[in-house]
Amino acid sequence: MKFIILLVFTFCVNALMLRSVKDKMTEGVIxxxxxxxxxxxxxxxxxxxxxxxxxxxxxxxxxxxxxxxxxxxxxxxxxxxxxxxxxxxxxxxxxxxxWMRGEESVTLYEPREIPQKLNMIGLGWTPAGTVKGEVEVVHSFEELKQKDVRGKIVCYNFEWNGYGSAIAFRFAGPTEAEKAGAIGTMIRSVASVSIASPHTGMTDYENIKKPAVAITVEDADMIDRMRQRGQKVVVEIKTGGQQYxxxxxxxxxxxxxxxxxxxxxxxxxxxxxxxxxxxxxxxxxxxxxxxxxxxxxxxxxxxxxxxxxxxxxxxxxxxxxxxxxxxxxxxxxxxxxxxxxxxxxxxxxxxxxxxxxxxxxxxxxxxxxxxxxxxxxxxxxxxxxxxxxxxxxxxxxxxxxxxxxxxxxxxxxxxxxxxxxxxxxxxxxxxxxxxxxxxxxxxxxxxxxxxxxxxxxxxxx
Amino acid sequence: MKFIILLVFTFCVNALMLRSVKDKMTEGVIxxxxxxxxxxxxxxxxxxxxxxxxxxxxxxxxxxxxxxxxxxxxxxxxxxxxxxxxxxxxxxxxxxxxWMRGEESVTLYEPREIPQKLNMIGLGWTPAGTVKGEVEVVHSFEELKQKDVRGKIVCYNFEWNGYGSAIAFRFAGPTEAEKAGAIGTMIRSVASVSIASPHTGMTDYENIKKPAVAITVEDADMIDRMRQRGQKVVVEIKTGGQQYxxxxxxxxxxxxxxxxxxxxxxxxxxxxxxxxxxxxxxxxxxxxxxxxxxxxxxxxxxxxxxxxxxxxxxxxxxxxxxxxxxxxxxxxxxxxxxxxxxxxxxxxxxxxxxxxxxxxxxxxxxxxxxxxxxxxxxxxxxxxxxxxxxxxxxxxxxxxxxxxxxxxxxxxxxxxxxxxxxxxxxxxxxxxxxxxxxxxxxxxxxxxxxxxxxxxxxxxx
Incomplete structure (x- = not known):
């Protein structure tokens, strides 16, 4: 019995020592x-x-x-x-x-007297195109369904609650707007904070057919305010994207x-x-x-x-x-x-x-x-x-x-x-x-x- | 004597009351x-x-x-x-x-193989002009004196320690560079933090003769790094400013x-x-x-x-x-x-x-x-x-x-x-x-x- 105890004890000590030696080697490497x-x-x-x-x-x-x-x-x-x-x-x-980007721009024509270029960036895979029209702002896909956006440009102005919820608007927003009859899409940049910074990213490359761009959070809010006070908003979007x-x-x-x-x-x-x-x-x-x-x-x-x-x-x-x-x-x-x-x-x-x-x-x-x-x-x-x-x-x-x-x-x-x-x-x-x-x-x-x-x-x- | 004490006392009380009434009225207004x-x-x-x-x-x-x-x-x-x-x-x-702004740009030609437009903004009162040349980076007016910038474009890349010290580079930087023989000036934007944001502002309107622009803090640092590792930097500055x-x-x-x-x-x-x-x-x-x-x-x-x-x-x-x-x-x-x-x-x-x-x-x-x-x-x-x-x-x-x-x-x-x-x-x-x-x-x-x-x-x- 004593022998067994000794054996177990020795084994344990050896194992501990081995572990300890091993740890030290690994620790040494780190x-x-x-x-x-x-x-x-x-x-x-x-x-x-x-x-x-x-x-x-x-x-x-x-x-x-x-x-x-x-x-x-x-x-x-x-x-x-x-x-x-x-x-x-x-x-x-x-x-x-x-896909490569081409010349691109967003110009605000109404309610301004003097046309105003907005900071913008085309979304990845957006095709080339020029569209000019009235802007309707929506804050959710639900709201898109409720509004008549046929012949209009949709502006998605969602709340920033992290990337997960925002990315849906960038990816599916433009093609959903197209399905609802829109001629183009502007999304609020997927951004936490901004110094008038446009953020690009991939949109639904398999289905996108009309110009789709990101504008700054500042301008998405601005266009939202304009609509809320009843101002008519007209923009022209130009994109120059090409696949190759x-x-x-x-x-x-x-x-x-x-x-x-x-x-x-x-x-x-x-x-x-x-x-x-x-x-x-x-x-x-x-x-x-x-x-x-x-x-x-x-x-x-x-x-x-x-x-x-x-x-x-x-x-x-x-x-x-x-x-x-x-x-x-x-x-x-x-x-x-x-x-x-x-x-x-x-x-x-x-x-x-x-x-x-x-x-x-x-x-x-x-x-x-x-x-x-x-x-x-x-x-x-x-x-x-x-x-x-x-x-x-x-x-x-x-x-x-x-x-x-x-x-x-x-x-x-x-x-x-x-x-x-x-x-x-x-x-x-x-x-x-x-x-x-x-x-x-x-x-x-x-x-x-x-x-x-x-x-x-x-x-x- | 008692009368005088009474008089003084009464006067004080009145004054205090008056003051107190006054305070309450004023407080009420606020x-x-x-x-x-x-x-x-x-x-x-x-x-x-x-x-x-x-x-x-x-x-x-x-x-x-x-x-x-x-x-x-x-x-x-x-x-x-x-x-x-x-x-x-x-x-x-x-x-x-x-003064009105015109078309303007900064394009980086070297060390890049493919020309790169940089985020930029012309400084207020910069005249119209196009200059292309090698860039020399300086961090102070002292360093400007020590370097030969004749025929070059000067890039001021100063440290941000608040507006007071930075403004000197925006105001006097371009004309000081001109005096030293530079053909144009880029200043690091006068900025605390940046998301590739160019900051404009007035430069020395009485003396400015050559293109003077602000680039982002990011690109000022980039050009500085390029020079530090011995890369030749060539940019073209275009400005379109006009007085009227x-x-x-x-x-x-x-x-x-x-x-x-x-x-x-x-x-x-x-x-x-x-x-x-x-x-x-x-x-x-x-x-x-x-x-x-x-x-x-x-x-x-x-x-x-x-x-x-x-x-x-x-x-x-x-x-x-x-x-x-x-x-x-x-x-x-x-x-x-x-x-x-x-x-x-x-x-x-x-x-x-x-x-x-x-x-x-x-x-x-x-x-x-x-x-x-x-x-x-x-x-x-x-x-x-x-x-x-x-x-x-x-x-x-x-x-x-x-x-x-x-x-x-x-x-x-x-x-x-x-x-x-x-x-x-x-x-x-x-x-x-x-x-x-x-x-x-x-x-x-x-x-x-x-x-x-x-x-x-x-x-x-």
């Missing part, structure tokens, strides 16, 4: 990642910000399939090829149908797993962006691509060989939402591989505060444990269950059931900070911070390493 | 002003906001001497004529030289003083504005004009007859800064009248928190006493000595020594809220609040009444 990135003497310090700034400044916005996008893909890809990863490659999407055939690439870099190379942690963002201003696509989602790339780079440069494969992806075409974009292309071509997780950084790369995860309970618990055990103190220990979805990873998840994760950004409940700049010319390096971007790199590199190097089998549920 | 304006059942409730919105929406921005400005003057003047004041009149400024002859009016309304009609309290704002966007001039300074007008209107509609004359003025041409604008015209034509105070509301009509005053010590003390005694509880009891200056009242003060007052607005030390919108398309009804505007009306009507109806002589120092 510590190293952090120290390398946060140390001003290393090549990693502020590298995410500086690299992103170089691309944003030099290539400008990266509309899907555009020449700027292709140039920015080629340039970043060439850099990645020299970074010493186990494998770097591109995948061409074949012929794609994309082009192509684009997803591109990749990989650290091969040392023990389970076929178990893949996918991690990335989308390299395409909207085209509103000189730097659009800094935070959405150039930052997401770059912080994931830098996360892979730090693991590689520390010579770490996690047990599972970590695959960086720069998706192409998230914003344009077509069925043959990079998200679909990857999912269709790689769906049969064993994806442990699809991590997508597309909520911004400003101040991080944790992760969202959409996975089974056990996997969620494991990741929660890892974050709390190792990432406390770097501001990334919070894990939000059932909240890990993103658009491109979502396609893979839809087809294969792969769990999803994302990195979350400090903001209020409605993400008012994010949606002040989203899809505007203000999505620029000005809203980014080098230290915050570094913190994202630390957080993402750490959690990816922890999962990739986890000893046991990854729970399937 | 109470009435507040109740009338804050009561949703009266015509005064939200009248400031609604009236301002009508003008902003219907007439648009009111650039000095423009047709929109003239229309907005005529329309508001017609309304005022029907408001039942003792006297309403206009004063024509005669022939004035004003026109005319404009100051306009007035008055409640005649019941006891000292020749002692005048001047009170108003400037009705002209910049021309950036669809609603520019809501807060700067349509709001200032309207809250002062509403302040006079509430006093009038309560049938109050203060001892001194209260004169409302809508100045014309503050933004353009010419030597024959409304500020100078009034000062030169009315400088010999006995002005007790010149109150100018031009710091915005958002949330009020007190008054600034530039006056002698005794007058300052009197106003401070009045505010603390009667305006506590309506958020307007704070009086900031030696801080009552504004531009138009400043001309009168310069010529006549008239004390100045202004109404102050809740903001941080650098007025970052105000300077997010100042001289942009975002200066709109969206940043205004009906309750805050009402609070301004209450505060201004109250302090004007208190000074105008003050029993004793107004201290001269």
């Amino acid at each position: 510590q190293q990642i952090r120290e390398q990135i946060k140390n001003p003497q290393t090549q990693h310090y502020h590298s995410a910000y500086n690299r992103l700034a170089y691309y944003v400044d030099t290539f400008g916005p990266r509309l899907w399939g555009s020449e700027s996008m292709a140039d920015a893909v080629d340039a970043l890809y060439s850099e990645i090829e020299k970074m010493g990863f186990d494998r770097v490659w591109k995948e061409n999407l074949g012929e794609i149908t994309s 055939k082009t192509t684009s690439d997803n591109f990749f870099a990989e650290i091969k797993g040392s023990k389970y190379p076929d178990e893949i942690l996918l991690m990335g963002g989308h390299w395409d962006s909207w085209d509103v201003g000189s730097q659009t696509g800094a935070n959405d989602d150039g930052g997401g691509v770059i912080v994931c790339l830098e996360a892979l780079r730090i693991l590689n440069s520390l010579g770490l060989k996690p047990k599972r494969t970590i695959r960086f992806i720069a998706w192409s075409g998230e914003e344009m939402g077509q069925k043959n974009n990079g998200g679909f292309h990857y999912a269709l071509n790689h769906g049969k591989e064993n994806h442990i997780i699809a991590f997508e950084s597309d909520l911004g790369s400003t101040k991080p505060y944790g992760f969202g995860i959409t996975a089974g309970q056990q996997f969620t618990q494991l990741v929660t444990y890892m974050a709390q055990e190792y990432l406390t103190g770097i501001g990334a220990e919070r894990v939000y269950p059932n909240d890990g979805e993103s658009v491109d990873s979502g396609v893979l998840a839809e087809i294969t059931g792969t769990p999803m994760m994302n990195n979350r950004i400090a903001d209020n409940e409605n993400h008012d900070f994010y949606f002040a700049y989203h899809h505007t010319a203000g999505d620029s390096m000005w809203m980014m911070d080098p230290d915050d971007m570094d913190d994202n790199v630390v957080a993402i590199a750490s959690i990816m390493y922890l999962i990739a190097d986890y000893d046991g089998p990854i729970p399937k549920d | 109470q009435q002003i507040r109740e009338q304006i804050k009561n949703p059942q009266t015509q005064h409730y939200h009248s400031a906001y609604n009236r301002l919105a009508y003008y902003v929406d219907t007439f648009g921005p009111r650039l000095w001497g423009s047709e929109s400005m003239a229309d907005a003057v005529d329309a508001l003047y017609s309304e005022i004529e029907k408001m039942g004041f003792d006297r309403v009149w206009k004063e024509n400024l005669g022939e004035i030289t004003s 002859k026109t005319t404009s009016d100051n306009f007035f309304a008055e409640i005649k003083g019941s006891k000292y009609p020749d002692e005048i309290l001047l009170m108003g704002g400037h009705w002209d504005s910049w021309d950036v966007g669809s609603q520019t001039g809501a807060n700067d300074d349509g709001g200032g004009v309207i809250v002062c007008l509403e302040a006079l209107r509430i006093l009038n509609s309560l049938g109050l007859k203060p001892k001194r004359t209260i004169r409302f003025i809508a100045w014309s041409g503050e933004e353009m800064g010419q030597k024959n604008n409304g500020g100078f015209h009034y000062a030169l034509n009315h400088g010999k009248e006995n002005h007790i105070i010149a109150f100018e509301s031009d710091l915005g009509s958002t949330k009020p928190y007190g008054f600034g005053i530039t006056a002698g010590q005794q007058f300052t003390q009197l106003v401070t006493y009045m505010a603390q005694e009667y305006l506590t509880g309506i958020g307007a009891e704070r009086v900031y000595p030696n801080d009552g200056e504004s531009v138009d009242s400043g001309v009168l003060a310069e010529i006549t020594g008239t004390p100045m007052m202004n109404n102050r607005i809740a903001d941080n030390e650098n007025h970052d809220f105000y300077f997010a919108y100042h001289h942009t398309a975002g200066d709109s009804m969206w940043m205004m609040d009906p309750d805050d505007m009402d609070d301004n009306v209450v505060a201004i009507a109250s302090i004007m009444y208190l000074i105008a109806d003050y029993d004793g002589p107004i201290p001269k120092d």
Whole structure:
């Protein structure tokens, strides 16, 4: 009996020691990642910000399939090829149908004596056209049904209660207005706050036939006031959107797993962006691509060989939402591989505060444990269950059931900070911070390493 | 002796009673002003906001001497004529030289492969011109001296430390750059925060000869980064500004003083504005004009007859800064009248928190006493000595020594809220609040009444 007790005791001590040794090793790795990135003497310090700034400044916005996008893909890809990863490659999407903006404007003719150009931006996929007519304001789809908008231009002026409810007006608003007989649509920009800032975004590309634009929240309110006081409102909308055939690439870099190379942690963002201003696509989602790339780079440069494969992806075409974009292309071509997780950084790369995860309970618990055990103190220990979805990873998840994760950004409940700049010319390096971007790199590199190097089998549920 | 004591005692009691009766009457008036304006059942409730919105929406921005400005003057003047004041009149400024904006743009040619239009706005009084050249960034006038900018375009990228230091770059930056041999100038917008928002404003109108524009803080930083990493930057600036002859009016309304009609309290704002966007001039300074007008209107509609004359003025041409604008015209034509105070509301009509005053010590003390005694509880009891200056009242003060007052607005030390919108398309009804505007009306009507109806002589120092 004493012997058995001794045996059990010895075993426990060994297990504890092993655990303790293991913890210290892992802790050491996480510590190293952090120290390398946060140390001003290393090549990693502020590298995410500086690299992103170089691309944003030099290539400008990266509309899907555009020449700027292709140039920015080629340039970043060439850099990645020299970074010493186990494998770097591109995948061409074949012929794609994309869309380019043309000359566009909204001019207010009544009640003003002197015609007034309004700040505006065409919605993605709006066709070319010129329409002039009386404006009717509606605040909901219900109200659209109740009003006679035949031959008129509909102005949707909804209340901002976060992206979820607003997006319906941008996506379905124009085509619903068309169905009701409208000749064109203006939506209130999907925005939290505004300095007369128009926000673009995709509308219903499969059905849109008439000019559809976003005006500022200021002008949507103005037109609403005009109608409320009984003033007749007449505007002319001009749009110049055109579809065209082009192509684009997803591109990749990989650290091969040392023990389970076929178990893949996918991690990335989308390299395409909207085209509103000189730097659009800094935070959405150039930052997401770059912080994931830098996360892979730090693991590689520390010579770490996690047990599972970590695959960086720069998706192409998230914003344009077509069925043959990079998200679909990857999912269709790689769906049969064993994806442990699809991590997508597309909520911004400003101040991080944790992760969202959409996975089974056990996997969620494991990741929660890892974050709390190792990432406390770097501001990334919070894990939000059932909240890990993103658009491109979502396609893979839809087809294969792969769990999803994302990195979350400090903001209020409605993400008012994010949606002040989203899809505007203000999505620029000005809203980014080098230290915050570094913190994202630390957080993402750490959690990816922890999962990739986890000893046991990854729970399937 | 007893008799004398009794006499003194009686006198004191009488004086105290008188004072007490007086206080209650005055308190009652202040109470009435507040109740009338804050009561949703009266015509005064939200009248400031609604009236301002009508003008902003219907007439648009009111650039000095423009047709929109003239229309907005005529329309508001017609309304005022029907408001039942003792006297309403206009004063024509005669022939004035004003300036109108033309087509304008900034296009970035290098280091981009694909030319990129930048968000921009020409500075007031910039002449028409097209210049293309290499850009040199400077951060101070010192640095301008040290760099060879001959044949180049200068980009001023200064640090935001409030309006005071920034304004020097907007006003003198372009002409200083010209003197150093530059062919054109871009200044970083004078802005606290930005969503890619260009801010206009007056530059050195007497000397400017070459294109001078404001770009966004985002793009000023971008061009700075480009230069820092050794990229050559080439832009083309096009401006279309033109001077022309026109005319404009100051306009007035008055409640005649019941006891000292020749002692005048001047009170108003400037009705002209910049021309950036669809609603520019809501807060700067349509709001200032309207809250002062509403302040006079509430006093009038309560049938109050203060001892001194209260004169409302809508100045014309503050933004353009010419030597024959409304500020100078009034000062030169009315400088010999006995002005007790010149109150100018031009710091915005958002949330009020007190008054600034530039006056002698005794007058300052009197106003401070009045505010603390009667305006506590309506958020307007704070009086900031030696801080009552504004531009138009400043001309009168310069010529006549008239004390100045202004109404102050809740903001941080650098007025970052105000300077997010100042001289942009975002200066709109969206940043205004009906309750805050009402609070301004209450505060201004109250302090004007208190000074105008003050029993004793107004201290001269």
